[in-house]
Structure formats: structure tokens, C-alpha cells
Amino acid sequence: MDTIYAVSSGALPAAIAVLRVSGPCAFDMVRDFAGDLPVPRRAAVRALHDPADGSLLDRALILCFPGPRSATGEDLAELHLHGGRAVVRAVEAALAGRSGLRPAEPGEFTRRALLHGRIDLSEAEGLGDLLMAETEAQRRSAIRSAEGAVRRAVEGWTDRLLMLAARVEAELDHSDEEDVADAALLPALRSGAAALAEDIEAVADRPPVERLRDGIRVVLAGPPNAGKSSLLNRMIGRDAAIVSPISGTTRDRIEAPVVRGGIAWLLIDTAGLAALPGDEIEAIGIARAQAAQAEADILLWLGDEPPPEHAHCLWLNPRADLPGRMAAADRLSLSSLTGEGLDALWSAMARLAADMLPPTDQMALNARQRALSRNAASALRAAQQEEDLLLIAEQLRSAMRAFDAITGRAGVEAMLDALFARFCIGK
Ligand SMILES: Nc1nc2c(c(=O)[nH]1)N(C=O)[C@@H](CNc1ccc(C(=O)N[C@@H](CCC(=O)O)C(=O)O)cc1)CN2
Ligand SMILES: Nc1nc2c(ncn2[C@@H]2O[C@H](COP(=O)(O)OP(=O)(O)OP(=O)(O)O)[C@@H](O)[C@H]2O)c(=O)[nH]1
Numbered sequence: 001m002d003t004i005y006a007v008s009s010g011a012l013p014a015a016i017a018v019l020r021v022s023g024p025c026a027f028d029m030v031r032d033f034a035g036d037l038p039v040p041r042r043a044a045v046r047a048l049h050d051p052a053d054g055s056l057l058d059r060a061l062i063l064c065f066p067g068p069r070s071a072t073g074e075d076l077a078e079l080h081l082h083g084g085r086a087v088v089r090a091v092e093a094a095l096a097g098r099s100g101l102r103p104a105e106p107g108e109f110t111r112r113a114l115l116h117g118r119i120d121l122s123e124a125e126g127l128g129d130l131l132m133a134e135t136e137a138q139r140r141s142a143i144r145s146a147e148g149a150v151r152r153a154v155e156g157w158t159d160r161l162l163m164l165a166a167r168v169e170a171e172l173d174h175s176d177e178e179d180v181a182d183a184a185l186l187p188a189l190r191s192g193a194a195a196l197a198e199d200i201e202a203v204a205d206r207p208p209v210e211r212l213r214d215g216i217r218v219v220l221a222g223p224p225n226a227g228k229s230s231l232l233n234r235m236i237g238r239d240a241a242i243v244s245p246i247s248g249t250t251r252d253r254i255e256a257p258v259v260r261g262g263i264a265w266l267l268i269d270t271a272g273l274a275a276l277p278g279d280e281i282e283a284i285g286i287a288r289a290q291a292a293q294a295e296a297d298i299l300l301w302l303g304d305e306p307p308p309e310h311a312h313c314l315w316l317n318p319r320a321d322l323p324g325r326m327a328a329a330d331r332l333s334l335s336s337l338t339g340e341g342l343d344a345l346w347s348a349m350a351r352l353a354a355d356m357l358p359p360t361d362q363m364a365l366n367a368r369q370r371a372l373s374r375n376a377a378s379a380l381r382a383a384q385q386e387e388d389l390l391l392i393a394e395q396l397r398s399a400m401r402a403f404d405a406i407t408g409r410a411g412v413e414a415m416l417d418a419l420f421a422r423f424c425i426g427k
């Protein structure tokens with residue numbers, strides 16, 4: 001296996017740059033550059049010399065973690081360098097010349113941790129979310145998964161499933177003998193499978209972690225010229241969308257992520273919904289606006305006509321600064337010009353969001369884990385319907401495969417590349 005290296009700390013220049021080296025050649029590298037191998041797991045200051053010509057590269061703090069008791073599960077060395085660009089470049093150039101060493105790919109350190117069983121797939125996903133976390137709620141949810149909450153839940157489900165499977169297998173083993181079949185077995189299996197399916201479904205039905213991570217989708221919609229783009233700009237505090245008194249100004253949908261009140265939002269401005277589109281481009285814009293409305297978690301409706309059917313709609317009364325705009329009981333009056341009513345709008349949105357987000361004190365599943373959990377639950381529901389023990393055993397195996405896929409024990413090669421591609425290099 002190659003030994004990999006990468007800067008694991010942030011953008012250069014910086015006060016300190018942590019260069020991590022993981023794999024079978026990591027400690028030979030330290031010996032050759034630092035003259036000796038410091039005591040494992042203790043920081044030591046060493047002058048680093050380029051073995052090629054003996055020149056001084058840097059004076060660094062070195063940490064060595066012998067495998068398997070390291071973050072990656074293999075020998076891991078950390079060089080805490082001075083964080084200048086040329087320092088890091090010089091050390092990387094010296095490493096690049098050594099055989100067996102190569103730069104790490106994004107997420108490759110974590111991938112090795114997974115490969116060596118230091119973490120499971122759900123923990124790796126949690127780590128990925130932790131690196132991307134911007135809000136406190138995102139951080140708490142991610143650290144919970146990274147620390148094994150999903151893994152432990154699935155292990156609990158797996159244990160219960162194994163108990164059921166063991167009883168089926170035992171009965172199947174005995175069925176060719178003269179024993180009388182256990183009459184209580186089928187009802188016991190059915191109730192066990194039902195109880196397990198119910199517990200899984202309860203977790204899978206919780207609000208998805210994606211809403212927490214990617215933001216609650218808030219779509220601004222209404223007729224042309226209603227003031228949608230002005231409101232978007234006001235809400236995010238910058239001019240993301242073009243505003244003009246001309247009807248049909250916005251044609252593409254404009255997405256603006258923003259964090260407010262500790263919640264990540266994705267605000268989406270759309271083309272005005274004209275009864276008769278003026279041209280082909282406008283018609284495309286309107287089709288996109290309708291598609292956006294359909295996938296909105298919250299719809300902000302700026303029209304004078306009643307809003308379209310939507311589970312979470314706030315009916316707004318824009319341009320409240322203009323004389324002659326009448327307040328209406330069922331509409332939230334606001335002005336993108338003065339900012340009046342904006343705080344009330346954010347509060348109303350936060351109240352709606354409360355039920356859409358996973359509770360902060362509970363584990364939440366991502367889309368992949370949720371789909372697999374649902375697969376497992378439906379296999380258990382199917383097992384409940386079966387009369388034949390062989391068919392029940394087959395359904396239980398199918399549920400087990402879904403559990404194994406959640407934790408990465410089976411059938412996940414295809415998703416690993418996608419997962420680790422969104423990690424930083426050096427993680
Ligand atoms: N400098 C530095 N900081 C870092 C990391 C790192 O790799 N380097 N981490 C990178 O993600 C995180 C810490 N993660 C780590 C996970 C496991 C072990 C480790 O050596 N575990 C051993 C020993 C545990 C012990 O001493 O009790 C083990 O679990 O057996 C080290 C760091 C965050 N901060
Ligand atoms: N006085 C006042 N004018 C506003 C307010 N909001 C928007 N306007 C004006 O209304 C006009 C249309 O605003 P836009 O935000 O472009 O409207 P829109 O709904 O995005 O329009 P389309 O993109 O064409 O569908 C512009 O001239 C804005 O300056 C407001 O709160 N008060």
C-alpha cells in the first residue's frame with residue numbers, strides 16, 4: 001500500500017501547517033528527515049533536512065502514531081511545519097521524490113480509517129458533515145454521527161435481527177428430524193419482526209438531516225413585479241438578484257444560502273408567474289418557478305391573489321411602505337425598502353422550520369441511510385406476511401444486507417468515491 005501525504009490544516013500561508021503522512025513508509029521518512037524517530041505519541045521538535053542534499057528544510061514539531069492505534073489505523077506521522085507556502089512546498093517536493101510516497105486524494109486519510117475498521121461508513125459520513133458544518137445545530141448532529149450514534153443504532157437493530165434469524169435457522173436445521181415443529185415460532189417471529197420494523201420506521205420518519213445540512217428551501221413566488229427579488233436581496237443583505245420596475249426581470253431561479261437564527265436556509269427567487277408568458281425564455285422561467293414551488297419546504301407568496309396549495313405557505317403583503325397598501329389579517333406586511341416586517345417574517349419562518357428539522361437531541365439519518373433503513377423495514381414487513389420459513393429467512397437476510405450497507409460492511413464501493421470526493425485533501 002502507498003504511503004500518502006497531504007497538508008491537513010487550512011489555507012496557506014498560516015502560522016502552522018500540519019502535514020500528515022500515513023502508510024508503511026511514514027516512519028522511515030521521519031527517520032531520514034529528522035535523524036531519529038521520536039517517542040510515539042509525544043510531540044518532539046526536530047530540524048528537518050532534505051535527505052537528498054542535506055539542506056535544512058524547517059524546524060518542525062513531529063508526532064508519530066504507530067498503527068493500528070492511529071487515526072488511519074496505519075503508521076501515521078505529523079509534521080507541524082511553519083506555515084509558509086515555500087516551506088510547505090519544499091517539504092512536499094522532498095517527499096515527492098521518495099519511492100512509495102504520493103500525495104493523498106481528497107478524503108483518503110479517512111478512507112483508510114474506514115478500510116482499517118477504525119470507523120464505519122456512517123461515522124465517515126458524520127465526519128464529512130462535521131467538516132462542512134456551519135451552524136451549531138449542524139455541528140451537533142454531525143458530531144453525533146461521527147461519534148457512532150448511527151452505527152450503534154444499526155448495531156442494535158442488527159442484534160435483534162440476528163436473534164430472529166437464529167431462531168429461523170435453528171428450526172430449519174431441525175425440520176428434517178422427527179421433531180414437532182415449534183407452534184409458537186411463527187407468531188413470535190412475526191411480532192419480533194413487526195416490533196423491529198416499527199422502531200426502524202420511527203427513526204426513518206424523523207426529519208432528514210439534509211434539511212439541517214443543505215438548508216430549509218424557501219421559495220419566493222408570485223406574479224411578475226411583485227417584489228420577490230427585492231425581498232430576497234433584503235433578506236440576504238446583498239444584491240444577488242437583479243431588481244427593476246420592468247415585469248419579467250427574473251428569468252432564472254436564483255439560489256442564495258444564508259444562515260439566520262442558527263438555521264441554514266436556502267432562499268430561492270423565481271420568475272414571476274405571468275398568466276400569459278411574453279416569450280419562450282419567460283415560459284421556461286415560469287416552468288422552473290413551478291418546479292421550485294413543488295419542492296419548497298416553505299413558500300413565500302407575494303401575490304394579491306390567494307396563494308397556491310402548499311403545506312407551509314406564508315402569504316406576504318409587500319411594499320408596506322407605500323401609501324394605500326392595506327394591511328390584511330392573513331398577510332404579513334413588509335417592506336423590502338425599509339426593512340419593516342422582516343424580523344416578523346424570519347420569526348414566522350423559524351416557527352415553521354422547527355418541525356422540519358431533526359431534533360437536536362436525537363440522531364438523524366441522511367438520505368442514503370434513510371433509504372436503506374426503509375428497505376430493511378419493508379423486508380421485515382414482508383417477512384411478517386410469509387408462512388414459509390425459507391422465505392422468512394430470505395427476507396431477514398435482505399434486511400441484514402441493508403444494515404450492512406448503512407455501516408459500509410457490504411455493497412458500498414460505488415458510493416465511497418462520491419463520499420470522499422467531497423472531503424478536503426488532507427482529511
Ligand atoms: N494534529 C491533529 N489533530 C487532530 C487530528 C489529527 O489527525 N491530527 N484528527 C484527525 O481526524 C482529529 C482527532 N482524531 C484522532 C483520532 C484518533 C487518534 C488516535 O491516535 N487514536 C488511538 C489512540 C487513542 C488514545 O490515545 O486513547 C486509538 O483510538 O487507538 C488520534 C486523533 C482532530 N484533531
Ligand atoms: N416601495 C417599494 N418598492 C418595492 C418594494 N419591493 C420591490 N419594489 C419595487 O418593485 C419593483 C419590482 O421589484 P422586483 O423585486 O424586481 O420584483 P420581482 O417580483 O422580482 O419581479 P420579476 O422578477 O419581474 O417577477 C422594483 O422597481 C422594486 O424597486 C418595496 O418593498 N417597496
Ligand SMILES: [Mg+2]
Nearest residue numbers: 228229249250
Ligand atoms: Mg425578480
